[in-house]
Structures are given as C-alpha cells and as structure tokens.
Amino acid sequence: MPYFYNKNIERSLDWVLKKIQKSIYKVVDELKITAWVTPEPVPFEQRMTGIKKELSIGDKWGNLWDCAWFHFTGVVPESAAGSNVVLLIDISGEACIVDSNGCPIQGLTPAASTFDYSLGFPGKKVVPLFKNAQGGEVIDIWADAGCNDLFGVLKDDGVIKEAYIAVCNETMRELYYDFEVLYELMQHIPQDKARYHSIAWALMEACKVLRNFTEEEAKEARAILAPELSKEGGHPSLTISAIGHAHIDLAWLWPIRETIRKGARTFSTVLALMERYPDYVFGASQPQLYQWMKEYYPSLYQKIKEHVFKGRWEPQGGMWVEADTNITGGESLIRQILYGKRFFKKEFDYDVKTLWLPDSFGYTASLPQIMKKCGIEYFMTIKLSWNEYNKYPHHTFLWEGIDGSSVLVHMPPEGTYNSSAAPRAIIKAEKEYLDKGVSDRCLMLFGIGDGGGGPGEEHLERLKREKNLDGLVPVVQEPAIKFFQRLEKNKNKYQTWVGELYLEKHQGTYTSQARNKRYNRKMELELRELEWACVLSFLISGYPYPQNELERIWKEVLLYQFHDILPGSSIKRVYDESLARYEILMNEVKELKQKAYLSWINTLDVGEMVCPVAVINSLSWERDEWISVEGQWLKVKVPPMGYTVVDASIHQRQVCGLIAGDNLLENDKLRIKFAADGSIESIFDKEYNREVLSTGSFANKLAVYDDKGDAWDFPIFYDQIPCEFFTLQSASFYIDGPKAVANQVYRYGASTIEQKVVLTLGSRRVDFITKVDWHESNKMLRTSFPVNIHTNEATCDIQFGNIKRPVHRNTSWEMAKYEICAHKWVDLSQKDYGVALLNDCKYGYKVLDNVIDLNLLRSATYPDSEADRGVHEFTYALYPHPGDHVEGGVAREGYELNIPLNVIPLDACKNGAMPREKTFMEVEARNIIIETVKKAEDSDDIIIRLYENSGAGTKTKIKFYFTFKSVCLVNMMEEEIEMLNMEKNGVELYFRPYEIHTLKVSTK
Known part of the structure; x- marks a missing residue:
C-alpha cells in the first residue's frame, strides 16, 4: 500500500492541534470578583478608594480608559489536589497582578483588536499559582487594571470574559508546543524532502494515540515526536541571534499615564518568565521607561537591576526615548543620547553602544556623526522594511552620514520586532536576509510589541525546541550587543549606504499636529537661549547655573519627541496633555532666562x-x-x-525707500506685486535686476487639497486632483517704521487666514506672518513658490548641516520622495542666484522642478478626530539671494528668522562696571556656527558646540573674550579627547565638512 499525503493531512493536523490546546486547561471553579473603579490610576495603597463593584463573568466593569483595582478570591477545590493549579483571567482589559506589597509580578493582556495575528496570538491570561496543589488553598489576588486592550481600544465592551480556577495538564501543554513546532516546520519544507515525510509520519502516528486526549496519551504522543525534535542541523552557514523584546510606545493610541502601567505589566511578565526559562534574554530601550519604573514601582525596578547585572536583561539604545529623528533638532538628538547613556551608566554601570530605533519614521543623515561622537557604534531599525516603492538593498550595511562618519547597521530581515519565534519566522529570516552571503548572523526580536506585553511562554517554548532543529537554522538567545560584536568581525565585507535613510511612508508626520511641532521648535530654541543666558550670567556675576531645573525640563521635552508624539500620530488626549505641559515649560524657561539676564543686566554702564x-x-x-x-x-x-x-x-x-499700496510693496532691495486674488505675481530683485518668480506664475496661492489620509500618510497622487484656494476677503497696505506691510484676510469654508506680508528696509527677506483659524476635515493647506531658477537639486537644512535632494523624478527612489523633511529652510540655487524658503516651525516640503511647496497644515481624522482644528500661528519667508545658499547666507538668515x-x-x-558693548566669543570663519553654549554636566567648565555648515573643510580660530585657563576637545558625552594649544584669546581648530566639534573651556 503506498504512502499517501495530501491537503487532508493538514486539515487533520489542524484539528488535532486545536484539540490539544483545548485540553491543556480544565476549569474547576470560578473566582469571586470585586473591583474598585476609578477614572484614573490610583496606587496600591489607595486601591479601595474607587466605586466598589461586585462582579461576575459576563458583567461589564468599565468604559474606555477606566481603571480599577480587581480583587480575585477563591479556594482551590479538594478535587485539584496534586495538580498544577492556575488562574485563567480575561477582563477585556490590560491588568497587572501584584504581590502583597503592591509590587507587579505578572501582566495580563486580552487578545488585541488590531494585532497582526500572523505574528502570533498576543493574549496573556494564565496566572501560575500552585505547581502541586494540596487542595483548600486560599486564593487572594490583586490586579491593577485598565479598560483597554494593547492598542487603546475598548475590547468586548469591557466585559469580564474569564475568571476561573483551572488545572493545567503540563504534559498536554508540552505536547502542544512539540506538535506546533514540528507541524509548522513541516509546512515550510518541500514535500519531496525526506524531512517532510519523517515529520508528517511522526505527527500522524502521534494523532493515532490521541483518542481521549488524556495525560497518558499525551505522554505517548510526546515520545513519538521526541526523535524528530532531537534531530539537529549540520554545520550552519547562518545563525540567528534572538532576544526578547517589547516595543512599548510611550504614547500612541493611549495616554502617557497608561504607558507607565504598560511598562509594569510587561516587565513583571518578563521577570516571571525568566524564572521558568533559563535561556531567556530580554532587552528594553528608553531610559524614560526605566525612570518611571524606578519612580512608580521601586520594588520591580530593583528586580530589573538585579537581572541586568546577571546579564539576563539588556539595556538597549542610547536615547532617552525612541525619538523621531526627522523633526527633532540636532542638539536635542545629542541630549537624547547624553541623558540616555548617562542614565544607563549611573543605574547599571552599563555603557550602551547601540542606537535602538526600530519604529521611527526615517533617519537623518546627521545621525551617524552624532552616534560616533557619543560613543555609539551600532544601529538597529525595522522601519525601513516598510518602504512603499523601493526595497533597501541590504539588511547589514555601513551607514555614512553627511560628514563621512560611519556606523554599522542591522535591520532584522524578518521585518518585524514582533517575531513569533515560530519556524515560519526563522525560515522567513533566512530567506529574506539580503546579506547572508557575507554575514553568518542575523537578529530576531521576539515578543509582543507596539502596546507592550513582551514575549509569552509560547515564544520561549518554541525557542527551547528550535536551538538546533534539523530543517531550521540554529537560534541562540543572547544580548543584541553580542550579536553586533560578532557582526562587526566581517565589517570590511559590508556595503555602504551614504546619506539619509528615507522612509517611503509616513510623510504626513512632517506636518500633523502642527501646534506640537511649533512648541518643540520654540522649546528647543528657548532652551538654547536659556543655557546661553545662564553661562553668560555665570561668567559675569557668578550666577548659579540651574543644572537640575534644566535637566528636568530637557528630559520632558525629549519625552515629547517620542516617535508617536512629535510626528503627530497619537490620540487627542496625548496632545491635549502635551500642549498644556509645553505652555507650562515654556513659561518656566522664559522666567529662568529672565532671572539669568537680570542677575547682571543692571551692572552695565x-x-x-x-x-x-x-x-x-x-x-x-x-x-x-x-x-x-x-x-x-x-x-x-x-x-x-x-x-x-x-x-x-x-x-x-x-525711514525712506519704502512703498506700500496699490497691490505693491517695495524696499531698497525688492519690489513685490500682488494679483487681484492676493497671490504674488512678481518679485523683482532691484539690486540684481532680475525677476525672482518664473514667467507667468503666481506665488503664495494658499491651496487646499483633499487629504483622505490619516496622521501618518497622504496619497502620492494628492496633487493630481484639482485643489481649491482660500479666497481673498480684504487687503490693506501700510508702512510701519522700517516695514512695508500688506495685511490680507482670506476665507475658505469655515476657516480664515490673516496674513501679513512684510518687507523690511535693507532686507532681502519677504516674511509671511500667518494666523490661521482652521476648521476643515481631511484637507491639507499648502503654499508654493515657482521660482526663476534652473537646477537639478535642492539644498535642505537638516540637523548640523544640509543635504542635497533631486528635484526631478527620474527613478522610483526619487519619485518616492514626493514629500521631504527639512528644518529652517530649503534652497534652490544656480551658481549665480538662488531662492530659499524659510520657516519658523514647519517641516514638510515638496520640491519639484523649480517649485518650492510648503505643507502648512493637515487635518486628518485618525487617530485624533479633531487634529489641528483651531488657531495656528507661524511665519515663513522667501529669501532671494546672490550665488548659492553659502554665498547667499541662507543658513544665517534661517537662524535669524x-x-x-x-x-x-x-x-x-x-x-556699572560692565561696558556698553561686549562679545564673549566668536568664530573667524563664516561657515562655522556656534550651536550650543552650556555648563558641563559634571563640572563648572563651559561646553561649546560648533559645526561646519557649508560642506567645506575649514581651519579657523575660535576666540574667547573672557578669562579661561584651558580648552579641551571633548566628545558629545563631554569626555576628554585632547587638550588644545591655546593662542591669544582662543584656539585654532580644523573642521571636516559638516563636522561637529565640542569644546570644554575651563575658567578656574
């Protein structure tokens, strides 16, 4: 009789696997449930201060974002004596079991509403209780709960689904994972392979003994499968390094307060599983999250520290939070790493060497230099696998930034940080790994992420069976740093990617939630001013530097740069709360700055x-x-x-030489003519005798596009659909001192714009000071300037420099960059002449051919249905100039705006004793910019950060006009590199193109 295999085998095996799963737990009794419900979380000591509810299975206990302390009580039945007794709890919300002192010991999670189930099942409902029950044990369990699932959704209307005492059949549980791993491995092996047939035969033989699904049958079935599980592979060409992971968004579809509790749920589950699985290694990034654990759950935090020192828990990533790197300013990126690395070093004596940004929406070309000068060598991300049109050609490569600095990058080839660790995941990683010919290692991040939760027993049970299983490449659980150190051994074989790591997705995040972006820009600059003011006051009057206050404020600003807050992709509550905090922080910074200045200002003569x-x-x-x-x-x-x-x-x-009237503004440099609809039909450069705008075009037409996207995305073809325009309601022209002003009022739908177009005597800059009262849904507001320039590339301001991007669409890579991110300006220049568009808080641009287009506002309806409705204030400016952006001084103009x-x-x-005029420091070279002046973190020395901004190698002198004793070149962590030779009033220093230098100046 022939052996016959067909699809009916899989149908039978599916049925048996489900039957095994259902046979693992047997309910023996229900738990008694009491809950105290509150609108916001309360600590363990106040757990009985809410509305008391006596509940049963099937009862609704809360609405979205409600909180409760649940008290589960019961008695283990005598019939369960000698058994492994567990609890099965599913309250349609997240919960955390605590011990008698309120310390988290295990998280519980319902099945998530929008989780990708191809990655596995995200629910956690089993609470281990008594391995060998005696019967009669009293059950008294407290759990801190939130009425939301992993992704901030009200799951099953907040109804309690399970609260049971159950017996776990341990042999059946083990059989389940034996069967699952082999069955899935078989599904990925070609049917003409012997390994396929041997696994299929063993599984069918095991099925034959499973008639009543008793423990005895399970033992027999396991014995049948054991030989197949013990078969090992040969000498591997690839090994997978696996580490447990729980990507926890610090805010997204839930508020920040819920993230704190997500951390406790996730981390307590990790620690509980580490007791059961000795091979388990887990890693977590974001010192902010650790800081919350230290503050809110000190006992849990101590356990985390113990496991870090044991090598079981890896602190990952140098940044304070997993920040956005498109919009976040350059100094902020440094502070992310400065505060992040210092935290891990202080708390765990651990020097982080990796940057861990799995989910941020693209990566600035300034980042490699910042990493290197902060002592970070390796970079891990997943997100680039999300590209829409083009596939990055490598998973392991060297990434070179704008200054030539290079770091080692790895993107786990499975393309997720939520790996199931199942055979399909291992097979996909091997298949997809683009660099497996030159690298014998790749990384796997397993667990449940996005909303947290981390690995479950299913991940660890699978890995226990997959260490070196014939048919799969071997898997080793180890810290990511060990993986990168192994990867580095073949560093000379890897290819290099130069420039930004652009994500062909989520370009809407350059604009969404404009008020938050404006506050971030203003806060970054106000903190810069405050630190300068405090150093100045320290030098002049010995004013005490507010180090603790500055660190506290900085860390909160860094928190709001998290990659789902600053980009605008969180729910409304996140922005209601962050905007309120920004206002408080801004007032605090301004008050501190005023105090610093007033400490010496009246000593002036x-x-x-x-x-x-x-x-x-x-x-x-x-x-x-x-x-x-x-x-x-x-x-x-x-x-x-x-x-x-x-x-x-x-x-x-x-003041002479100004004209304002009859649709005309004019100063000594420019003449601006307005069309009847309020747009600009001509900008004539009187000094260089040329028209700034392209022939027949109109600039600053306030266009409204349909925008059916969400906070992350809008369609690439949005501009192929006819747009509408704001309609001019009134226009008045007047002169205010040295300024010629056109005051225009526009209306569209329920929205209005008041815009002052300002031309200042002696200035080549045209300012558009704008106030928008915006009440549109699924619309996008843009302005554009078609300029009389022919060039193939735009120069775009980024952190600590600029990059050039093509303005054509020759290739799919260029087409995919239909929206680009820039900071203070974008410039189009010929050799003889150029035009820049500046701004004070915007980031999204489209630059195509000779048109610079700026994205001003978007009003998506998900995840915040009211996003950006209301009043906005911002300024953008057109700046025609001679020569290219360097000769034209575009960078300086952007700073001054x-x-x-x-x-x-x-x-x-x-x-007073102080002179009427004084400079404290200056740089001889025009292309070197002093970005930051602050006090050192660990001394009274002064830190000065400078960078080259034109792309030219430059030797220059930095002069100090205050008493100093020594100048030391340091890295961005403020660690000494070398003492510099002092010359009169300063030091001489060489800068590579776009190089950042940090000096430590001793005044004592």
Whole structure:
C-alpha cells in the first residue's frame, strides 16, 4: 500500500492541534470578583478608594480608559489536589497582578483588536499559582487594571470574559508546543524532502494515540515526536541571534499615564518568565521607561537591576526615548543620547553602544556623526522594511552620514520586532536576509510589541525546541550587543549606504499636529537661549547655573519627541496633555532666562542714556537689525555672542525707500506685486535686476487639497486632483517704521487666514506672518513658490548641516520622495542666484522642478478626530539671494528668522562696571556656527558646540573674550579627547565638512 499525503493531512493536523490546546486547561471553579473603579490610576495603597463593584463573568466593569483595582478570591477545590493549579483571567482589559506589597509580578493582556495575528496570538491570561496543589488553598489576588486592550481600544465592551480556577495538564501543554513546532516546520519544507515525510509520519502516528486526549496519551504522543525534535542541523552557514523584546510606545493610541502601567505589566511578565526559562534574554530601550519604573514601582525596578547585572536583561539604545529623528533638532538628538547613556551608566554601570530605533519614521543623515561622537557604534531599525516603492538593498550595511562618519547597521530581515519565534519566522529570516552571503548572523526580536506585553511562554517554548532543529537554522538567545560584536568581525565585507535613510511612508508626520511641532521648535530654541543666558550670567556675576531645573525640563521635552508624539500620530488626549505641559515649560524657561539676564543686566554702564536698552545676540555673528522698543523703531548692530546697549530715546532718522499700496510693496532691495486674488505675481530683485518668480506664475496661492489620509500618510497622487484656494476677503497696505506691510484676510469654508506680508528696509527677506483659524476635515493647506531658477537639486537644512535632494523624478527612489523633511529652510540655487524658503516651525516640503511647496497644515481624522482644528500661528519667508545658499547666507538668515534678538529695558543713570558693548566669543570663519553654549554636566567648565555648515573643510580660530585657563576637545558625552594649544584669546581648530566639534573651556 503506498504512502499517501495530501491537503487532508493538514486539515487533520489542524484539528488535532486545536484539540490539544483545548485540553491543556480544565476549569474547576470560578473566582469571586470585586473591583474598585476609578477614572484614573490610583496606587496600591489607595486601591479601595474607587466605586466598589461586585462582579461576575459576563458583567461589564468599565468604559474606555477606566481603571480599577480587581480583587480575585477563591479556594482551590479538594478535587485539584496534586495538580498544577492556575488562574485563567480575561477582563477585556490590560491588568497587572501584584504581590502583597503592591509590587507587579505578572501582566495580563486580552487578545488585541488590531494585532497582526500572523505574528502570533498576543493574549496573556494564565496566572501560575500552585505547581502541586494540596487542595483548600486560599486564593487572594490583586490586579491593577485598565479598560483597554494593547492598542487603546475598548475590547468586548469591557466585559469580564474569564475568571476561573483551572488545572493545567503540563504534559498536554508540552505536547502542544512539540506538535506546533514540528507541524509548522513541516509546512515550510518541500514535500519531496525526506524531512517532510519523517515529520508528517511522526505527527500522524502521534494523532493515532490521541483518542481521549488524556495525560497518558499525551505522554505517548510526546515520545513519538521526541526523535524528530532531537534531530539537529549540520554545520550552519547562518545563525540567528534572538532576544526578547517589547516595543512599548510611550504614547500612541493611549495616554502617557497608561504607558507607565504598560511598562509594569510587561516587565513583571518578563521577570516571571525568566524564572521558568533559563535561556531567556530580554532587552528594553528608553531610559524614560526605566525612570518611571524606578519612580512608580521601586520594588520591580530593583528586580530589573538585579537581572541586568546577571546579564539576563539588556539595556538597549542610547536615547532617552525612541525619538523621531526627522523633526527633532540636532542638539536635542545629542541630549537624547547624553541623558540616555548617562542614565544607563549611573543605574547599571552599563555603557550602551547601540542606537535602538526600530519604529521611527526615517533617519537623518546627521545621525551617524552624532552616534560616533557619543560613543555609539551600532544601529538597529525595522522601519525601513516598510518602504512603499523601493526595497533597501541590504539588511547589514555601513551607514555614512553627511560628514563621512560611519556606523554599522542591522535591520532584522524578518521585518518585524514582533517575531513569533515560530519556524515560519526563522525560515522567513533566512530567506529574506539580503546579506547572508557575507554575514553568518542575523537578529530576531521576539515578543509582543507596539502596546507592550513582551514575549509569552509560547515564544520561549518554541525557542527551547528550535536551538538546533534539523530543517531550521540554529537560534541562540543572547544580548543584541553580542550579536553586533560578532557582526562587526566581517565589517570590511559590508556595503555602504551614504546619506539619509528615507522612509517611503509616513510623510504626513512632517506636518500633523502642527501646534506640537511649533512648541518643540520654540522649546528647543528657548532652551538654547536659556543655557546661553545662564553661562553668560555665570561668567559675569557668578550666577548659579540651574543644572537640575534644566535637566528636568530637557528630559520632558525629549519625552515629547517620542516617535508617536512629535510626528503627530497619537490620540487627542496625548496632545491635549502635551500642549498644556509645553505652555507650562515654556513659561518656566522664559522666567529662568529672565532671572539669568537680570542677575547682571543692571551692572552695565549706561551713562547719560535716557531710555537705555540692552540688546543681546546669542548667535555667533554680528547682527544688524531693526528692533521695536515701546513703539519706537531702532536700527541696532549687535556683536556676536554678546550684547550692546542703545538709547531708545534717540530719534532715528526718517525711514525712506519704502512703498506700500496699490497691490505693491517695495524696499531698497525688492519690489513685490500682488494679483487681484492676493497671490504674488512678481518679485523683482532691484539690486540684481532680475525677476525672482518664473514667467507667468503666481506665488503664495494658499491651496487646499483633499487629504483622505490619516496622521501618518497622504496619497502620492494628492496633487493630481484639482485643489481649491482660500479666497481673498480684504487687503490693506501700510508702512510701519522700517516695514512695508500688506495685511490680507482670506476665507475658505469655515476657516480664515490673516496674513501679513512684510518687507523690511535693507532686507532681502519677504516674511509671511500667518494666523490661521482652521476648521476643515481631511484637507491639507499648502503654499508654493515657482521660482526663476534652473537646477537639478535642492539644498535642505537638516540637523548640523544640509543635504542635497533631486528635484526631478527620474527613478522610483526619487519619485518616492514626493514629500521631504527639512528644518529652517530649503534652497534652490544656480551658481549665480538662488531662492530659499524659510520657516519658523514647519517641516514638510515638496520640491519639484523649480517649485518650492510648503505643507502648512493637515487635518486628518485618525487617530485624533479633531487634529489641528483651531488657531495656528507661524511665519515663513522667501529669501532671494546672490550665488548659492553659502554665498547667499541662507543658513544665517534661517537662524535669524527663528532666533530674535533679546531686548531688555535697563534702569537709567547707572554707571556699572560692565561696558556698553561686549562679545564673549566668536568664530573667524563664516561657515562655522556656534550651536550650543552650556555648563558641563559634571563640572563648572563651559561646553561649546560648533559645526561646519557649508560642506567645506575649514581651519579657523575660535576666540574667547573672557578669562579661561584651558580648552579641551571633548566628545558629545563631554569626555576628554585632547587638550588644545591655546593662542591669544582662543584656539585654532580644523573642521571636516559638516563636522561637529565640542569644546570644554575651563575658567578656574
């Protein structure tokens, strides 16, 4: 009789596997349930302060985001004596079992509403209780619960589904994983292979003995399968390094407060499973999450520390949070790593060497240098596997940034951080790994992520059977750092990717939740000013530097740079809360800055001035600008990184050369003509005798596009559908001191725009000071400027430099970049002339041919149905200039738009010790920018961070006009590299193109 295999085998095996699973647990009694429900979490000590509810299975206990302390009680039946007794609990919400002191010991999770079930089943409901029950044991369990699933959804209307005492048939449980692993392995082996037939035969033989699914039958079935599980592979060409993982978004479809509890649920489950599985190694990133555990769950945190020191738990990733790297500013990226690495070093004596950003939405080309100069060598991400049109050609490669710095990158080839660790996952990893010819290792991150939860017993049971199972490449559980160190041995074989790691997805996040993005930009710059003000005050008057306050504020700002907060992809509550906190932080920073300045400002010599005013410049070049003091316009010249004192009572000469009226603005540089609809039909450069706009085009038409996307995405073809425009309601023209102004009011639907187009005497910049009251849904507001420039590439401002991007769509790679991210400006230039579009809080651009298009607002309806409705204020500016962006000084203009001069009135008739004008430091080379001045983290030395911004190798002198004793070149962690030779007033330093240098200046 022939052996005959067909699809009926799989149908039979499916049925048997499900039957085995159902036979693992036998319910023997119900638990008594009491809950105290509250709208927000309360600590263990206050667990009985909510609304008390006596509940049964089938009862609804809460609505979305409700919280409760559940008390489960019962008695183990005598019939369960000698058995392995567990609890089965599913309250349609997340919960955390605690011990008698309130320390988390295990998390519980319902099946998630939107989880990709091809990756496995995310639910956790089994609570181990008595391995060998005596019968009669009292059950008294407390659990802290939230009425939401992993993804912030009200699951099954908040109804209690299970609360049982059950007996676990351990042999049947083991059989389940034996059967599952072999069955899935068989499904991925060609049917003409002997291994397929031997597994199929063993599984069918095991099925034959499973008639009543008793423990005796399970033992017999396991014995049949054991030989197949014991078969090992040969000498491997590839080995998978596996580490447990739980990607926990610090906010997303849930508020930040729920993340804190997700951390406790996840981490307590990890620790519980480590007791059962000696091979289990787990890793977690984000010091912010650890800090919350330390603050809210100190006993749990101590257990985590113990397992870190044992080598079972790996602190991963140097950043304070898994931050967005498109929108986050350059100094913020450094502070992410500075505070992140310092936390891990202080708490665990662990020097992190990896950057762990599995889910951020693309990676700036500035990052490799920042990593290297922070002592980070390796980078891990998953997200690039999400590309829409093009596949990145490598999973293991070297990534080179704009300055030439290079780091080692690995993208787990399975393309997920939620690996099931099942045979299908191992087979996919081997199949997809693009670099398996030159690398003998790849990484697997197994567990339940996004909403947390981490690995379950199913992951670890599978891995126990897959260490070296014939038919699969071997799998080793180990820390990621060991994997990267092994990977590095073949470093000279890997290919190099140069420039940004652009994600062909989620381009809508450059614009979504505009108020948060504006606050982030303003907070970054205000913190820069505050640190400069405090150093200045320390140098002048010995004013105490507010180190603790600054660190606290910085860390909260870094939290809001998490990759689902700053990009705009979280629920409404996240933004309601973060905007309220931003306002408080901004006021605090401004108050601290004012105190710092006032500590020395009245020591200035003002002589006979009637209305003295101090004007402070924190930028590293001289500024010649107009300021307004109590309605009086003054032209001031302020030295770099210093101040000047002027008398506001001195009458300024009459301002001439301005025109405002009859749809015309004009100064000594430019002439602007407006069309009847309010758009601009001409910008004529009087100085260079040329038209700025392309022939026949109109600029600043406020266009409204249909936007059927969500917070993350909008269609690539959005601009192929006819748009509508805001309609001009009124326009007035006037002169205000040195400014010619067109005040325009527009309307579209329920929304209005008031825009002041401003041309300032002596300036080549056209400012569009804009206030929008926006009440549209699924719409996108954009402005565009078709300019009289022919070039093949745009220069885009990014952190600590700029990159060039093509303005054509020759290839699919270029087509996919239909929306790009830039910071303070984007420039189109020929050799002789160029035009830049600047902004003070926007990031999303489209640059195609000769048109610079800026994304101003989006109003998606998911996950926040009210996203960006309301009032917005922002400024963008057109800046025509001679030459390219370097000759035209575009970078400086971008800084000046974003960082105004500080103007502080002084007391009259003071003859102080400080001179009326002073600079504290300056750089001779125009292309070197001082970005940051702060106090060192561990001393009273001064940290100065500078970078080259034009792409040119540069030797220059940095001058200090204060008393100093030594200057040391340090890395970004402020660790000494070398002492510099001091010359008169400073030091000389060489910069590679786009290189960042950090100096530590000792004043004592």
